[in-house]
Amino acid sequence: MTDQAQLLPGTLDLLILKAVSLGPLHGYGVLLRIGQISGQALLIEQGALYPALFRLVRQGLLKASWGTSENNRRAKFYELTASGRRRLREETEGWNRLAAAIGSALDAQPEEI
Amino acid sequence: MKLTAYLHSVTAKLFRRAELANEMEEELLSHIQHRADDLERSGLARREAERRARIEFGGQEKFKEESYEALGGNFFDTLLQDVRLSVRVLRKSPGFTLAAAGTLALAIGANSVVFGILNALILRPLNVPRAESLWALERGSDKAINHSYPDYRDLRERNRSFEDLAAYNVTSIGLDTGNHPSASWIFEVTGNYFDALDIQPYLGRFFHASDERGPNSAPYIVLTHAFWHTHFQDDRGVVGRLVQLNKHPFTILGVAPPEFRGTLTFLSPDFWVPLVNQEQVEGANVLNDRANRSLLMLMGHLKAGVTPAQAVADLNSIGTQLEKSYPKEDGQMTFSLTRTGLSGDWLGDPLKGFLAGLMLLSLLILLAACANLGSLFAARAADRSREVALRLALGSKRTRILRTLFTEAVMVSLLGGAAGLWGSVVLLHRLSVWQPLPTAPITVPVNPDAKVYLIALLLALASGFLFGAVPVRQVLRTNPYEVVKLGSSVRVGRRITLRDLLLVAQIAICAVLVTSSLVAVRGLVRSLHTTFGFEPRGATLVETALSMAGYSGDSLPVMQKRMIEALETIPGVKSVGLVDRLPLFYGSNGSNVFSDKTSDLRPANAAAEAALYNISPRYFDAAETVVLTGRTFTWHDDKSSPRVAVVNREFAKRLFGSVTNAVGSYYKMPDGARIQAVGVVEDGKYGSLAEDAQPAMFLPVLQSQSAQASLIVRSSRDQEQLVAAIRSKMHDLDPGLPFTLRTWSQELESALFPSRMATLALGVLGLMGAMLSITGIFGMAAYAVSKRMRELGIRVALGGQRKEVLQAALGRAFKLMAWGSAAGLLLGILASRVLAFIVYQATPRDPVVLAGVVLAMALLGLIATWIPAQRALSIDPVKLLREE
Numbered sequence: 001m002t003d004q005a006q007l008l009p010g011t012l013d014l015l016i017l018k019a020v021s022l023g024p025l026h027g028y029g030v031l032l033r034i035g036q037i038s039g040q041a042l043l044i045e046q047g048a049l050y051p052a053l054f055r056l057v058r059q060g061l062l063k064a065s066w067g068t069s070e071n072n073r074r075a076k077f078y079e080l081t082a083s084g085r086r087r088l089r090e091e092t093e094g095w096n097r098l099a100a101a102i103g104s105a106l107d108a109q110p111e112e113i
Numbered sequence: 114m115k116l117t118a119y120l121h122s123v124t125a126k127l128f129r130r131a132e133l134a135n136e137m138e139e140e141l142l143s144h145i146q147h148r149a150d151d152l153e154r155s156g157l158a159r160r161e162a163e164r165r166a167r168i169e170f171g172g173q174e175k176f177k178e179e180s181y182e183a184l185g186g187n188f189f190d191t192l193l194q195d196v197r198l199s200v201r202v203l204r205k206s207p208g209f210t211l212a213a214a215g216t217l218a219l220a221i222g223a224n225s226v227v228f229g230i231l232n233a234l235i236l237r238p239l240n241v242p243r244a245e246s247l248w249a250l251e252r253g254s255d256k257a258i259n260h261s262y263p264d265y266r267d268l269r270e271r272n273r274s275f276e277d278l279a280a281y282n283v284t285s286i287g288l289d290t291g292n293h294p295s296a297s298w299i300f301e302v303t304g305n306y307f308d309a310l311d312i313q314p315y316l317g318r319f320f321h322a323s324d325e326r327g328p329n330s331a332p333y334i335v336l337t338h339a340f341w342h343t344h345f346q347d348d349r350g351v352v353g354r355l356v357q358l359n360k361h362p363f364t365i366l367g368v369a370p371p372e373f374r375g376t377l378t379f380l381s382p383d384f385w386v387p388l389v390n391q392e393q394v395e396g397a398n399v400l401n402d403r404a405n406r407s408l409l410m411l412m413g414h415l416k417a418g419v420t421p422a423q424a425v426a427d428l429n430s431i432g433t434q435l436e437k438s439y440p441k442e443d444g445q446m447t448f449s450l451t452r453t454g455l456s457g458d459w460l461g462d463p464l465k466g467f468l469a470g471l472m473l474l475s476l477l478i479l480l481a482a483c484a485n486l487g488s489l490f491a492a493r494a495a496d497r498s499r500e501v502a503l504r505l506a507l508g509s510k511r512t513r514i515l516r517t518l519f520t521e522a523v524m525v526s527l528l529g530g531a532a533g534l535w536g537s538v539v540l541l542h543r544l545s546v547w548q549p550l551p552t553a554p555i556t557v558p559v560n561p562d563a564k565v566y567l568i569a570l571l572l573a574l575a576s577g578f579l580f581g582a583v584p585v586r587q588v589l590r591t592n593p594y595e596v597v598k599l600g601s602s603v604r605v606g607r608r609i610t611l612r613d614l615l616l617v618a619q620i621a622i623c624a625v626l627v628t629s630s631l632v633a634v635r636g637l638v639r640s641l642h643t644t645f646g647f648e649p650r651g652a653t654l655v656e657t658a659l660s661m662a663g664y665s666g667d668s669l670p671v672m673q674k675r676m677i678e679a680l681e682t683i684p685g686v687k688s689v690g691l692v693d694r695l696p697l698f699y700g701s702n703g704s705n706v707f708s709d710k711t712s713d714l715r716p717a718n719a720a721a722e723a724a725l726y727n728i729s730p731r732y733f734d735a736a737e738t739v740v741l742t743g744r745t746f747t748w749h750d751d752k753s754s755p756r757v758a759v760v761n762r763e764f765a766k767r768l769f770g771s772v773t774n775a776v777g778s779y780y781k782m783p784d785g786a787r788i789q790a791v792g793v794v795e796d797g798k799y800g801s802l803a804e805d806a807q808p809a810m811f812l813p814v815l816q817s818q819s820a821q822a823s824l825i826v827r828s829s830r831d832q833e834q835l836v837a838a839i840r841s842k843m844h845d846l847d848p849g850l851p852f853t854l855r856t857w858s859q860e861l862e863s864a865l866f867p868s869r870m871a872t873l874a875l876g877v878l879g880l881m882g883a884m885l886s887i888t889g890i891f892g893m894a895a896y897a898v899s900k901r902m903r904e905l906g907i908r909v910a911l912g913g914q915r916k917e918v919l920q921a922a923l924g925r926a927f928k929l930m931a932w933g934s935a936a937g938l939l940l941g942i943l944a945s946r947v948l949a950f951i952v953y954q955a956t957p958r959d960p961v962v963l964a965g966v967v968l969a970m971a972l973l974g975l976i977a978t979w980i981p982a983q984r985a986l987s988i989d990p991v992k993l994l995r996e997e
Contacts, residue, residue: 026144028143048171050180054181060118060119073143073147076136076143
């Protein structure tokens with residue numbers, strides 16, 4: 001498990017939005033989904049998920065409702081709101097631009113200067 | 114969307130606290146169960162799976178707390194917690210809370226009362242549409258607001274700056290609605306008055322400029338809403354009804370809206386009468402006399418886009434033309450503009466100055482109260498240093514502790530503010546319905562409005578933060594380890610602390626207040642014992658307005674003489690005199706006078722402006738005015754004999770050089786008439802108590818008649834019998850003549866009113882200042898003694914004398930007090946200069962005042978330190994050292 005990458009600050013919210021955008025999920029489900037789509041490469045402290053979820057609900061990006069899980073247990077399900085969807089799109093674009101910029105910076109070769 | 118989500122989140126947190134906590138608990142549990150399900154599936158036993166799931170999840174409480182914070186609204190949440198905590202803390206020490214809130218209630222109450230008055234009289238405009246563009250005209254360097262009717266006409270017709278100019282005059286009149294005539298206070302107004310002010314009738318119609326068609330052409334009246342309500346019981350049928358004014362028929366045209374109470378703040382008329390009917394109203398028509406400046410005020414709205422400066426330039430150019438065309442009547446025709454409500458700057462300026470001064474003093478009181486509470490809170494914080502240290506040690510942030518302290522301070526200040534505001538609102542409402550003077554329906558409409566409430570709230574909050582800030586440094590410097598280790602003993606340093614400075618400031622403020630109130634009281638006492646130039650005690654006044662009973666022209670002096678002769682026959686009456694207008698009755702009439710050699714009688718050449726009184730022969734006897742030399746009048750000084758005058762000493766000095774030169778000398782009136790001075794009397798007070806010696810002349814009533822007349826009855830007889838006798842005599846003469854009876858001393862109330870009010874206000878503030886300094890010094894001394902108990906105990910045990918113990922315990926308090934008093938006395942002397950404008954002979958350079966202040970401060974110090982001193986002296990070292 002030691003080869004898992006630490007999350008960059010601020011990226012947890014983006015990952016949660018992405019995970020939930022693929023379909024309504026409860027908290028543990030969000031965790032599993034992030035593991036699944038990142039190929040188990042990212043380390044997320046389980047409890048740290050919840051402050052982030054509450055914050056996203058407060059910001060109006062997610063909405064929550066109680067339902068029954070696949071294990072037949074009561075669980076709180078989160079889904080994206082319209083502004084959550086918009087935020088995800090913006091943040092994704094921003095992330096891509098940043099990643100591309102940093103990538104090209106790191107790829108720079110001496111002869112290109 | 115975002116906002117609603119936020120609000121939803123915050124309200125849920127504030128109002129569904131328990132539900133939210135359950136939900137959160139359940140969600141975290143659900144997470145752990147799901148994880149345990151997965152672990153179970155991978156082959157672990159259920160119990161082991163659940164244990165592993167819990168460990169993997171991490172610190173549940175920590176995440177719950179973080180989730181909770183993520184909900185937002187933490188400010189309110191913390192606030193609510195702080196408020197709950199401070200309520201608990203404050204309720205635990207009710208004495209402290211009540212003392213603190215009570216102190217603030219007094220201070221904030223004083224501030225909101227003074228602000229309420231300032232707001233109502235100075236800041237709030239008249240209740241007319243577009244009040245901001247309404248201005249009144251002032252004339253000349255002494256800012257007179259009275260003008261003559263011909264000047265008014267010229268100004269109205271020639272100016273290009275005002276939409277319209279209206280004028281009015283205040284007078285009283287006999288109104289007869291079918292029963293007996295009763296006196297009413299009215300405004301005589303120009304026909305365009307209501308139109309110029311843009312007022313619409315509540316009922317019926319108003320009169321207009323088009324109704325003015327020469328003298329007595331508009332026998333109409335318009336009622337104020339209040340008068341209609343009290344005298345006509347809201348009867349809508351009054352429109353068109355005939356009433357008798359001074360025995361002349363007038364028609365009620367309409368009723369003004371309730372919010373329009375006339376154009377003077379202090380005096381609301383009963384009704385309005387057209388000025389063109391002046392002869393019927395006042396008994397004489399002076400509207401064609403350019404030198405008779407009997408109009409109280411000219412006013413109008415500036416045209417859109419015209420600045421006050423442009424308007425003044427416009428008026429001044431007209432003034433220059435008028436000075437040229439009418440050199441005899443019009444001098445100093447320069448103008449300035451002022452607000453309408455306070456009848457000009459001559460009243461407005463001192464009032465403004467005085468109220469601003471009061472406001473300053475009451476802010477000082479508030480500051481003193483804050484200093485007082487600041488040191489109380491600092492002492493409290495010091496006593497609670499153990500608690501603070503413990504909280505710090507347990508991981509509380511310093512900002513969080515400060516927040517709690519501030520919340521406590523603001524809670525106290527809001528409590529005090531609310532109580533103070535409540536008291537001041539009650540007081541202001543009482544003031545508003547109060548009629549301070551018996552002679553005129555003067556009211557002080559100072560009902561509080563939103564501004565007053567807002568100011569009180571702001572002051573409460575500001576003072577809460579102010580005194581709450583005093584212990585901040587103390588808390589920030591607290592070192593939890595030291596305090597917990599050593600206990601909360603405070604080292605008594607020789608350094609000057611913030612608390613000492615606060616106390617000195619507070620005592621200084623208090624001394625300022627005590628000084629000013631003593632100066633005011635001294636001034637008032639002196640003005641009561643000053644020479645008025647007449648003797649009010651033992652004189653009864655009979656006030657008649659003969660025009661109300663239909664007397665005019667030549668029938669006036671005949672009736673006046675008959676009244677005097679009739680009253681003189683009452684047994685016990687020593688003398689009866691008549692004067693057209695009593696001295697000190699709302700200012701005086703005046704006229705320019707010229708030296709006999711002057712031939713060009715323009716105002717600029719006048720030798721003096723002298724107060725003018727028309728009197729009957731025995732006036733000086735009745736008034737007990739001392740005649741210095743020469744003779745007084747007889748009934749033979751009438752129209753057929755040469756014109757004569759009695760002048761006062763100041764007049765004699767200014768025109769003739771000395772009293773002895775005066776008798777037999779001549780002077781000239783503005784109309785060119787030569788008058789011979791035949792006697793000289795002592796100086797008196799004519800316009801106001803605070804005035805310097807003014808020249809005055811007295812003319813025989815038979816040579817210059819007047820419809821206004823006050824009879825002065827000098828008698829040694831019992832007042833009740835005298836009043837009854839006067840009533841029956843007056844009834845015998847003319848049963849239809851309205852008159853009022855009162856003593857001259859009562860009458861003088863109006864003259865003494867301003868200084869009395871000033872003294873009262875300053876006295877109250879001074880008393881509050883004194884109370885504050887007592888509590889302040891007491892608090893400081895008591896605290897000093899209680900903190901140094903151990904040291905004092907050792908001193909006593911080692912054989913310290915009483916004097917030494919006291920010096921150790923209270924020396925500092927006394928030293929601070931002496932410094933504060935000295936500073937305050939100095940400031941008070943400076944501040945008292947302002948007072949001299951209102952209170953007669955208010956001078957701070959008065960040994961009695963200086964001694965009084967020193968004595969008062971020493972007494973206050975003694976009272977305040979008495980209990981702590983007793984405590985220090987009764988220390989039992991054995992008991993004390995054993996306990997420690």
